[in-house]
Amino acid sequence: MTQDQVARANPLRQPQDRRLPKIAGPCSLVIFGVTGDLARKKLMPAVYDLANRGLLPPGFALVGFARRDWADQDFAQVVHDAVREHARTQFREEVWQQLAEGFRFVPGDFNDDEAFELLRRTVEELDEARGTGGNHAFYLSIPPRFFNDVVGQLKEHGLADPEDDRSWRRVVVEKPFGSDLRTAQELNATISEVFAPESVFRIDHYLGKETVQNILAMRFSNTLFEPLWNANYVDHVQITMAEDIGIGGRAGYYDGIGAARDVIQNHLLQLMALIAMEEPTSFDARHLRIEKRKVLEAVRLPRRLDLSTARGQYTEGWAGGVKVPGYKQEQDIPQTSHTETYAAITLGIESRRWAGVPFYIRAGKRLGRRVTEVAVVFKAAPHLPFSETATEELTQNALVIRVQPDEGITMRFGSKVPGTAMEIRDVSMDFAYGGSFTESSPEAYERLILDVLLGEEPLFPRHEEVELSWKILDPIVRYWAEHGRPDTYPAGTWGPPSADRMLARDGRAWRRP
Amino acid sequence: MIELTDTTSSAIAAEFLRARRRAGSPAMGMVMTLVFVVDDEDAEDAMQAARNASREHPARVLGVILGDGRGSPRVDARVGIGSGWTGETAMIHLKGEATKHPESVVVPLLLPDSPVVVWWPTRAPDDPAEDPLGRLARRRITDTAAVPRNRAKAMLTQCRAYAPGNTDLAWTRITSWRALLAAALDQQPGKVLSASVTGQRVSPSVDLLVAWLTARLKIDVTRKVSDGPGITAVHLETRNGPISVVRDDGKVATFTVPGQPDRPVALKRRELDELLAEELRHLDPDEVYAEAVKTVCRLEDGGSSTRAGSRRSKGAS
Numbered sequence: 054m055t056q057d058q059v060a061r062a063n064p065l066r067q068p069q070d071r072r073l074p075k076i077a078g079p080c081s082l083v084i085f086g087v088t089g090d091l092a093r094k095k096l097m098p099a100v101y102d103l104a105n106r107g108l109l110p111p112g113f114a115l116v117g118f119a120r121r122d123w124a125d126q127d128f129a130q131v132v133h134d135a136v137r138e139h140a141r142t143q144f145r146e147e148v149w150q151q152l153a154e155g156f157r158f159v160p161g162d163f164n165d166d167e168a169f170e171l172l173r174r175t176v177e178e179l180d181e182a183r184g185t186g187g188n189h190a191f192y193l194s195i196p197p198r199f200f201n202d203v204v205g206q207l208k209e210h211g212l213a214d215p216e217d218d219r220s221w222r223r224v225v226v227e228k229p230f231g232s233d234l235r236t237a238q239e240l241n242a243t244i245s246e247v248f249a250p251e252s253v254f255r256i257d258h259y260l261g262k263e264t265v266q267n268i269l270a271m272r273f274s275n276t277l278f279e280p281l282w283n284a285n286y287v288d289h290v291q292i293t294m295a296e297d298i299g300i301g302g303r304a305g306y307y308d309g310i311g312a313a314r315d316v317i318q319n320h321l322l323q324l325m326a327l328i329a330m331e332e333p334t335s336f337d338a339r340h341l342r343i344e345k346r347k348v349l350e351a352v353r354l355p356r357r358l359d360l361s362t363a364r365g366q367y368t369e370g371w372a373g374g375v376k377v378p379g380y381k382q383e384q385d386i387p388q389t390s391h392t393e394t395y396a397a398i399t400l401g402i403e404s405r406r407w408a409g410v411p412f413y414i415r416a417g418k419r420l421g422r423r424v425t426e427v428a429v430v431f432k433a434a435p436h437l438p439f440s441e442t443a444t445e446e447l448t449q450n451a452l453v454i455r456v457q458p459d460e461g462i463t464m465r466f467g468s469k470v471p472g473t474a475m476e477i478r479d480v481s482m483d484f485a486y487g488g489s490f491t492e493s494s495p496e497a498y499e500r501l502i503l504d505v506l507l508g509e510e511p512l513f514p515r516h517e518e519v520e521l522s523w524k525i526l527d528p529i530v531r532y533w534a535e536h537g538r539p540d541t542y543p544a545g546t547w548g549p550p551s552a553d554r555m556l557a558r559d560g561r562a563w564r565r566p
Numbered sequence: 567m568i569e570l571t572d573t574t575s576s577a578i579a580a581e582f583l584r585a586r587r588r589a590g591s592p593a594m595g596m597v598m599t600l601v602f603v604v605d606d607e608d609a610e611d612a613m614q615a616a617r618n619a620s621r622e623h624p625a626r627v628l629g630v631i632l633g634d635g636r637g638s639p640r641v642d643a644r645v646g647i648g649s650g651w652t653g654e655t656a657m658i659h660l661k662g663e664a665t666k667h668p669e670s671v672v673v674p675l676l677l678p679d680s681p682v683v684v685w686w687p688t689r690a691p692d693d694p695a696e697d698p699l700g701r702l703a704r705r706r707i708t709d710t711a712a713v714p715r716n717r718a719k720a721m722l723t724q725c726r727a728y729a730p731g732n733t734d735l736a737w738t739r740i741t742s743w744r745a746l747l748a749a750a751l752d753q754q755p756g757k758v759l760s761a762s763v764t765g766q767r768v769s770p771s772v773d774l775l776v777a778w779l780t781a782r783l784k785i786d787v788t789r790k791v792s793d794g795p796g797i798t799a800v801h802l803e804t805r806n807g808p809i810s811v812v813r814d815d816g817k818v819a820t821f822t823v824p825g826q827p828d829r830p831v832a833l834k835r836r837e838l839d840e841l842l843a844e845e846l847r848h849l850d851p852d853e854v855y856a857e858a859v860k861t862v863c864r865l866e867d868g869g870s871s872t873r874a875g876s877r878r879s880k881g882a883s
């Protein structure tokens with residue numbers, strides 16, 4: 054039965070009744086890797102917040118799976134502590150009580166047949182006792198190298214297949230979706246062997262749904278921007294994701310991966326696609342995917358990768374008044390590491406709209422401050438009817454979409470300097486989104502989990518987009534691997550000088566975000 | 567907060583501007599003007615709720631306090647801008663003859679070209695849409711459950727005076743009940759044969775829930791009385807068996823659908839700021855509410871709920 058038919062069958066649902074939230078049908082969420090940071094800081098609190106807001110179905114169950122010798126009560130205690138510490142909404146005993154009745158814990162390894170047998174029995178017991186109706190979502194909050202084991206076990210023990218047409222099984226995976234095209238394809242093969250494409254939810258928590266929708270609304274609900282949104286008026290686009298922190302304790306994951314594969318492949322290429330794509334026929338996931346895919350397919354790399362890319366590694370320095378170690382001084386990083394902590398690339402999009410407009414994309418750690426933004430920089434006016442001295446401080450108009458922190462839009466344009474002489478300088482006009490739905494805010498996780506339980510196709514990439522992104526990035530990463538080592542930049546600065554030279558060659562400069 | 571005594575609208579507007587400049591001229595990202603009209607004693611609570619709600623919907627919030635109508639006209643105001651959110655607030659006290667012309671104070675302070683919402687946290691005019699302040703608004707929010715006396719009559723008055731754009735927080739309060747019942751029928755799409763709603767003897771929310779179920783299910787809905795708080799139970803008898811949501815303590819409900827075990831579900835009575843934030847999310851006329859109030863009037867006039875005339879043509883508002 055489609056959503057429409059349900060609406061018609063249910064007299065209490067009317068399309069114009071927009072107050073009624075969607076409450077997921079009966080179901081459970083099974084989390085692999087419950088002892089991890091993500092599970093404790095984000096997932097468990099988000100589950101509680103959803104319950105508190107009345108958006109979880111009655112009888113919702115939460116199952117933890119990990120290599121711990123815990124009973125259900127121990128698990129409940131862990132969740133309790135996590136909720137107490139990290140939940141966004143007020144802690145209410147009665148909400149907690151009814152939620153905690155649905156907690157189960159399954160101890161075991163990912164290759165432990167008995168444990169998965171126990172999981173199967175647990176899930177069946179939940180269908181019986183809590184009425185979860187055979188609907189179960191598996192959240193793989195674990196390193197990708199275990200996906201194979203877990204997904205294989207789910208299949209083997211009959212956990213991956215829905216019992217009938219009315220129930221569902223879904224799987225949620227987080228980035229990284231592979232480390233190059235080949236591994237991405239392997240990973241996809243593993244998962245798609247067991248789960249259908251529409252049952253696989255790839256989650257990108259940096260680019261929350263709200264942000265995606267904000268960008269779409271800005272681009273496609275206004276007349277103001279669209280006429281300018283092309284190569285006639287746009288000079289170039291800069292996409293930046295800067296972090297002020299170092300790699301912290303993530304050496305094991307980060308070393309050998311680097312900035313380009315860590316964030317450009319997924320977050321920044323997705324952002325680029327949203328900024329550059331044509332208007333979709335509708336805003337459902339399928340039509341969005343078609344347009345994003347077209348853009349990604351039209352991306353071309355410049356011929357000279359030595360001139361059009363830059364990379365760096367941070368060295369010891371002062372960041373925000375604190376002395377911080379260099380990348381090679383971080384724990385567990387080999388002295389010979391060539392992993393880049395800063396990456397800048399130039400991409401072109403071969404379409405009528407964007408021909409000749411470079412997209413400069415950069416990402417890095419230990420940069421000046423934490424910011425993610427897209428700056429669309431417009432061409433200078435072809436003629437300025439002012440004396441040369443009058444416009445010395447005028448640069449190009451720009452529209453900046455701030456993704457985090459402080460999600461909003463900034464417009465930069467020229468305005469007269471108050472006073473008698475005719476002088477023009479840049480001013481910025483600012484708009485901030487009211488809510489706090491940005492980046493990895495708890496609301497973002499609540500929406501993610503709710504979408505999974507409701508079966509709303511996420512706005513996140515399917516494997517085609519993931520693979521297209523790797524096709525764009527693979528040649529660059531390969532080129533880097535074959536050509537020496539990254540440049541260096543002191544922690545707390547905006548990257549290596551080679552990145553500045555990369556833009557200077559085109560007669561442009563990076564914004565200071 | 568800046569106190570302005572014996573002031574005017576233009577002085578208040580100037581103070582908004584000065585306050586923004588003092589704060590380093592932050593941008594004005596406001597999307598609406600929210601005006602509330604209230605007595606002195608309830609003003610602080612209303613302002614707090616409005617302030618919390620405007621975190622989600624950045625607004626210029628104008629609290630209008632109608633004081634003693636005798637004596638010479640006088641306007642006092644307390645003006646501030648949000649710290650921690652992009653809003654502005656002014657608490658405006660009117661005295662003397664000025665109490666009869668609150669719109670003259672409010673009009674110059676409305677944000678240009680953006681919606682106006684008027685909210686009466688306690689007592690509301692009998693016909694909000696014809697009220698001088700209500701006329702300025704696209705959305706008029708009353709709260710018949712918060713009226714100090716004779717709530718049953720207040721409810722009926724508001725229902726009879728319904729005009730597109732009116733809404734009542736008693737309606738907002740039942741959203742979570744309605745959501746749960748709709749979810750129950752999502753799972754059990756069998757025809758509903760009979761229904762009952764149990765709640766406090768005088769409760770506008772109970773009346774509205776009865777009316778909504780009557781209108782949507784096209785059956786007679788029985789109203790039963792309990793000690794509350796608020797609504798305590800809804801029972802639906804369907805072809806597939808009974809569905810019920812029972813909440814005795816105002817916090818947790820027991821949810822029963824055929825073929826599944828009984829389950830507890832959190833069903834809290836929500837705070838004022840949450841209700842207000844929900845109201846501000848959609849500013850177009852609420853057609854579902856319109857249908858419900860029409861049904862309340864019809865039931866009051868002794869109409870049968872199964873009468874064919876109950877169907878309201880879509881978009882008539």
